[in-house]
Amino acid sequence: MSSRRIFARPARLGAITPYFWMLLFFLVPFGFVLKISLSQTAIAQPPYLPVFDLTQGAAAFKAALAALSLDNFRLLVSDNLYVFSYLRSLVVAVVATAILLVIGYPIAYGMARLPQRWQPIAMMLVIVPFWTSFLIRIYAWINILQHDGLLNQMLLSLHLVSVPVVWLSTDSAMYVGIVYSYLPFMILPLFATLAKMEPALEEAASDLGASPLKVFWLITFPLSLPGVAAGILLCFIPIVGEFVIPDLLAGSNSLMIGQTLWLEFFTNKDWPVASAAAIVLLVLLVVPLVLYDRLQRAQLEEAR
Amino acid sequence: MAEQLPKFDAAAEPVGPEPQLAAADIPLLRIERVVKKFGAFRAVDGVSLDIHAGEFFALLGPSGCGKTTLLRMLAGFESPDEGRILLNGKDIANVLPHERPVNMMFQNYALFPHLSVRDNIAFGLKRAGMARSEIDARVAEMVALVKLEGLEKRKPDNLSGGQKQRVALARSLARRPQMLLLDEPLAALDKKLRESTQFELMELQRRLGLTFVIVTHDQEEAMTVAGRIGVMDSGRLDQVASPRELYEAPHSRWIAEFVGDINLFDGEIEAREHHRLTIATRDAGTVVVAEPRQGISKTIVSVAIRPEKVKLSRLGPAPDATASQAINRLEGMITDVSYLGALTTYKVRLDSGATLRSSMANTAQIDIDAYNLSQRVVAWFTPDDCLVLEQ
Numbered sequence: 001m002s003s004r005r006i007f008a009r010p011a012r013l014g015a016i017t018p019y020f021w022m023l024l025f026f027l028v029p030f031g032f033v034l035k036i037s038l039s040q041t042a043i044a045q046p047p048y049l050p051v052f053d054l055t056q057g058a059a060a061f062k063a064a065l066a067a068l069s070l071d072n073f074r075l076l077v078s079d080n081l082y083v084f085s086y087l088r089s090l091v092v093a094v095v096a097t098a099i100l101l102v103i104g105y106p107i108a109y110g111m112a113r114l115p116q117r118w119q120p121i122a123m124m125l126v127i128v129p130f131w132t133s134f135l136i137r138i139y140a141w142i143n144i145l146q147h148d149g150l151l152n153q154m155l156l157s158l159h160l161v162s163v164p165v166v167w168l169s170t171d172s173a174m175y176v177g178i179v180y181s182y183l184p185f186m187i188l189p190l191f192a193t194l195a196k197m198e199p200a201l202e203e204a205a206s207d208l209g210a211s212p213l214k215v216f217w218l219i220t221f222p223l224s225l226p227g228v229a230a231g232i233l234l235c236f237i238p239i240v241g242e243f244v245i246p247d248l249l250a251g252s253n254s255l256m257i258g259q260t261l262w263l264e265f266f267t268n269k270d271w272p273v274a275s276a277a278a279i280v281l282l283v284l285l286v287v288p289l290v291l292y293d294r295l296q297r298a299q300l301e302e303a304r
Numbered sequence: 305m306a307e308q309l310p311k312f313d314a315a316a317e318p319v320g321p322e323p324q325l326a327a328a329d330i331p332l333l334r335i336e337r338v339v340k341k342f343g344a345f346r347a348v349d350g351v352s353l354d355i356h357a358g359e360f361f362a363l364l365g366p367s368g369c370g371k372t373t374l375l376r377m378l379a380g381f382e383s384p385d386e387g388r389i390l391l392n393g394k395d396i397a398n399v400l401p402h403e404r405p406v407n408m409m410f411q412n413y414a415l416f417p418h419l420s421v422r423d424n425i426a427f428g429l430k431r432a433g434m435a436r437s438e439i440d441a442r443v444a445e446m447v448a449l450v451k452l453e454g455l456e457k458r459k460p461d462n463l464s465g466g467q468k469q470r471v472a473l474a475r476s477l478a479r480r481p482q483m484l485l486l487d488e489p490l491a492a493l494d495k496k497l498r499e500s501t502q503f504e505l506m507e508l509q510r511r512l513g514l515t516f517v518i519v520t521h522d523q524e525e526a527m528t529v530a531g532r533i534g535v536m537d538s539g540r541l542d543q544v545a546s547p548r549e550l551y552e553a554p555h556s557r558w559i560a561e562f563v564g565d566i567n568l569f570d571g572e573i574e575a576r577e578h579h580r581l582t583i584a585t586r587d588a589g590t591v592v593v594a595e596p597r598q599g600i601s602k603t604i605v606s607v608a609i610r611p612e613k614v615k616l617s618r619l620g621p622a623p624d625a626t627a628s629q630a631i632n633r634l635e636g637m638i639t640d641v642s643y644l645g646a647l648t649t650y651k652v653r654l655d656s657g658a659t660l661r662s663s664m665a666n667t668a669q670i671d672i673d674a675y676n677l678s679q680r681v682v683a684w685f686t687p688d689d690c691l692v693l694e695q
Contacts, residue, residue, distance in 0.1 A: 198412070198414065200410045200411075200412065200414035201414050201416060203379075203381055203401070203408075203410070203414065204408070204410055204414035204415075204416070204475075205416070205427065206400075206401045206402045207379055207380075207401050207402070207404075207406075207407055207408045207476075208402075208407065208427050208428030208431060208475070208476075208479065209402045209403075209428050209431035209432055209479065210402055210427075210431050211402055212402075214431065215402075218427075219416060222418050223417070223418060
């Protein structure tokens, strides 16, 4: 009884802290962005109107509130530039995530089948690129992919091509960069799921007459689905908003939403439109996430 | 690619546990000098063994003795480094696990967590390419056999330990294997459930006429279920015998101690006449024992007596002590009494300082036969109650 009371307060505090953190560093800034997205651009400091100022009295506050509008969101829907940016972001993220899954799954599977003592070393090898700055690694790719870069030199010396291939500023270069950068985020959750799977399950399937291929499709893969889902989420969401890799490696004729957003914010100084674009992006990502979460919960309930 | 599964006929005539010798006298399973090494460690070290169709065979041994490795070689999960494994006279070294007519029940059941009870049981049948209607019929039959009616749609996570054990059993029996391998199948159950399940396993094996090979570290379990027991230690098969033989005539001191309780006294043979050995022991004085049938070659031996064969009586002449029959009498004091319900076990400190254990059945409701702590008693046993083991 008394011991429970001693523990109750710190435990409750511990439970509240993350929410407090979210409130302070996510919800409050989100409120700012939402407000700016409803404002109009202006040549002023800050570069939008209206500005809420409580010192001007209630009437001014009311007027400012009335000046908010959904114009920026209407612009996003009506202007093809934005619609295409969103579509391109989604397409790039879907394609890149699919490639990541196809490459990452066999690697994670192989790692999970290594003898116990080799597994930490394999893990290290996956994580080791993080020791170098992300930006430097992307610049390294520019070096490799450029006109007289390592890749073309190699292809020429092997007589696979007679003239250097244009790699840089293409979608291929962008996919190479994205897949390279996000591969650990795909491998690690898959590895975690596969490594903790009971080996006896695969043996039991094999014992009951399943060929190795059937064992994989009927037992291993279905049981690794939580890892697959985690890997997909960890890659898909940040890739949709990716800015640096397409900016450095892809061509400039079609932009991902991250690049469009950057242009609006820094080049056009149109904070309200940039904010609206950011909010739409968030909704596009959060809604499927929430639906997925609901679905999973429903399945769990059903299983009980 | 449909593989032909044997017809499953639960209503078949009961087949006795006695080995049914095939026409050419080929055992169902023959293990020939099998060795399995893990690095420098010889997990299985030259095991030879025949198992006949219809037998319930137990591999008994402490953990790490190689019994599970041997079982995994039969299932095909490990391959022998030396020796041969013959099933129906054919070497199965190159037969992959999924192609062997052998099924295994795994220690922690290894039920597929994403499949229902029904789909777990049907898994092996689907792989064999059985027709849907046949699968449904066979699953229903297996469900009835292990009394799981009404739970077909449940997932393994929503079953009790006993229910999981039944699903695992039904799944491994569904394909009607020539041989069922059971790896510590009852280890996860509580004592009461384990005992009732042991009898169900025996009943099932007899009714289906299948060959069961069970691996266990529990000697009581092995003795309860199996017709023959193979005792393993450090990768070797030390003795293969019926439960009674194993208990009453163990081959070695190690087996005598591993299977049941036993009192051991080291000594030297002083005389042998009329099939009686007179052995001078350090702790129990001179003991007269029956000479074992296979004879004894060494003179330094151990005398072994099971506790239930050591009788106690109050001070005075031992009962039935006739001149013609030597009775071993040891005097001492009771230092420990454990009442276990059906039995009471006593520890007697002999005058030499050594401890002798005795257990007596509690046949009367009142404790007229009971002895108290610190009471002086005579412990006695006949020469035929003793074993002589070479050290």
